[in-house]
Amino acid sequence: MSYRIPMGPFHPGLEEPYKLEMICTGETVTDAKLHIGFNFRGIEHLAETRNYIQVIALMERVCGICSNIHTLTLCQAMERLTNLTPPPRAQYIRVIVAELERLHSHVLWAGIAAKLMGFKTMFMTCFEIREKVMDVLQAISGNRVNYAMNRIGGVNRDIEDPASILKMLEALEREMLRTIIPIFTTSTTARSRCAGVGVLTAAKAASVGVVGPMARASGLSQDLRRAAPYAAYEEMEFDVPVQTEGDVRARLLVRALEIMESCKILRQALGKLPPGEIFVPVEKYAFITGTATSRAEAPRGEVMYSVSWREGSRNPARVHVRTPTYANMPAVRWMVQGARLADTPLIQASIDPCYSCTDR
Amino acid sequence: MKLWKRLMCTCRRRSPWLFHMNSGSCNGCDIEFVAALTPRYDAEQLGVLLQGSPRHADILCVTGPVTRKAADAIKTVYAQAPGPKAVVAIGSCPATTNVFIESRTLEGPLGRHIPVDVFVPGCPPRPDAILQGVAKAAAILAERADHPPAAAPVIKPDAVEVQR
Numbered sequence: 001m002s003y004r005i006p007m008g009p010f011h012p013g014l015e016e017p018y019k020l021e022m023i024c025t026g027e028t029v030t031d032a033k034l035h036i037g038f039n040f041r042g043i044e045h046l047a048e049t050r051n052y053i054q055v056i057a058l059m060e061r062v063c064g065i066c067s068n069i070h071t072l073t074l075c076q077a078m079e080r081l082t083n084l085t086p087p088p089r090a091q092y093i094r095v096i097v098a099e100l101e102r103l104h105s106h107v108l109w110a111g112i113a114a115k116l117m118g119f120k121t122m123f124m125t126c127f128e129i130r131e132k133v134m135d136v137l138q139a140i141s142g143n144r145v146n147y148a149m150n151r152i153g154g155v156n157r158d159i160e161d162p163a164s165i166l167k168m169l170e171a172l173e174r175e176m177l178r179t180i181i182p183i184f185t186t187s188t189t190a191r192s193r194c195a196g197v198g199v200l201t202a203a204k205a206a207s208v209g210v211v212g213p214m215a216r217a218s219g220l221s222q223d224l225r226r227a228a229p230y231a232a233y234e235e236m237e238f239d240v241p242v243q244t245e246g247d248v249r250a251r252l253l254v255r256a257l258e259i260m261e262s263c264k265i266l267r268q269a270l271g272k273l274p275p276g277e278i279f280v281p282v283e284k285y286a287f288i289t290g291t292a293t294s295r296a297e298a299p300r301g302e303v304m305y306s307v308s309w310r311e312g313s314r315n316p317a318r319v320h321v322r323t324p325t326y327a328n329m330p331a332v333r334w335m336v337q338g339a340r341l342a343d344t345p346l347i348q349a350s351i352d353p354c355y356s357c358t359d360r
Numbered sequence: 361m362k363l364w365k366r367l368m369c370t371c372r373r374r375s376p377w378l379f380h381m382n383s384g385s386c387n388g389c390d391i392e393f394v395a396a397l398t399p400r401y402d403a404e405q406l407g408v409l410l411q412g413s414p415r416h417a418d419i420l421c422v423t424g425p426v427t428r429k430a431a432d433a434i435k436t437v438y439a440q441a442p443g444p445k446a447v448v449a450i451g452s453c454p455a456t457t458n459v460f461i462e463s464r465t466l467e468g469p470l471g472r473h474i475p476v477d478v479f480v481p482g483c484p485p486r487p488d489a490i491l492q493g494v495a496k497a498a499a500i501l502a503e504r505a506d507h508p509p510a511a512a513p514v515i516k517p518d519a520v521e522v523q524r
């Protein structure tokens with residue numbers, strides 16, 4: 001006999017409000033339904049009523065975890081519409097903030113995954129290490145969450161003392177190498193809870209169109225930083241970690257390895273930081289009529305912005321956002337089929353969902 | 361009897377249990393709230409414990425500008441929490457709906473739906489500010505324990521009505 005188990009919208013296992021309805025036979029899940037929309041704030045419509053400065057502050061609040069990547073992508077699209085190219089120093093600073101954001105997002109995810117595995121100590125450790133990343137971000141931008149770093153044609157704040165940031169980074173990397181990486185890659189607790197759970201095969205991953213670490217954990221090597229470099233990624237050297245198993249453990253490994261790659265990119269970017277201006281000084285932004293799209297690799301996968309403008313207008317005509325969780329969410333259905341009920345919170349968390357991005 | 365009451369007040373002040381509710385926030389306030397519970401800021405030094413059910417909670421911590429879909433759920437959760445209870449609104453969103461002002465899918469600010477005791481402003485507020493807000497709410501809760509039925513909000517909901 002099959003029965004339904006509703007979970008949410010306000011549930012201790014969920015960070016954000018959404019509703020998951022599972023259809024089970026005994027302990028085994030046969031199907032799942034997802035209800036979203038609790039975070040729908042109508043941001044895309046609101047963006048049409050805001051001018052080119054306000055819209056940046058608004059889009060930053062699409063998501064508090066990956067706030068920088070939203071403004072970065074939006075600014076890139078607006079730069080295409082105003083024909084501005086940010087100076088090289090700005091491009092480097094953009095890479096640095098984007099990679100720090102990836103670091104804190106992956107460590108945050110590791111903490112939440114550890115909590116769902118029942119590994120509370122690891123959760124606390126991850127958050128303690130995350131605070132160190134936040135310190136670096138605070139030293140650069142002055143804020144802990146919404147950094148307000150990007151503007152049309154550059155960035156708002158300079159990194160005046162890269163050497164001191166580099167020192168903080170080294171301490172951070174040591175900490176990661178000492179605790180998070182070995183525990184997640186070798187500990188038996190993590191392995192027994194994650195290996196073979198929530199498998200998404202490469203064929204299925206390609207057909208549902210997953211992006212980011214989800215795709216890389218299923219053997220699809222795709223990374224916009226490599227495939228379509230933006231900002232200063234062309235000048236960075238890094239690997240794109242790929243795993244082929246497609247289970248939760250593979251996602252864990254991909255993210256753990258990405259943390260190391262991010263540190264590598266950060267070290268290069270801070271070391272090579274070119275001198276010069278940090279933004280293009282402009283009296284008045286002259287937007288042209290048209291639509292510009294821009295893509296970037298957020299911690300969770302590809303983000304795309306499509307911005308339309310009419311010449312002479314202060315407000316955008318349309319801002320369309322496509323977020324990575326929106327692409328990854330349908331995969332949950334195939335991942336939970338046949339899984340045990342107790343594993344479902346971990347499986348759905350393994351896509352690193354962000355519903356405030358998805359609903360907007 | 362008086363001694364018993366005093367003891368209860370102290371107990372409530374020293375060990376408030378929290379329930380966290382996201383009413384459509386951008387996640388910024390939520391991660392800062394979680395950060396406030398973890399070792400660097402360590403909310404447990406105030407006797408604070410995060411609970412999974414509103415029925416076990418003394419203080420409701422609400423983030424977000426209250427979306428239409430979440431508005432009813434918030435009232436239900438508020439009704440489920442046993443009295444005496446206090447509400448902390450974390451962030452600028454529940455206070456004024458912040459950057460999302462004039463959105464047609466919002467039913468905020470929070471003061472329109474449930475009485476709020478402490479506002480923690482900021483977008484997002486720092487974890488230390490959140491802790492201070494929780495400590496303040498705990499003090500309010502202790503006083504309120506003396507007169508459970510008339511749990512009047514310290515800040516009246518209409519006082520935060522946004523001027524449009």
Ligand code: SF4
Nearest residue numbers: 385386388451453483
């Ligand atoms: S106050 Fe700011 S950080 Fe908090 S939920 Fe609102 S927009 Fe996000």
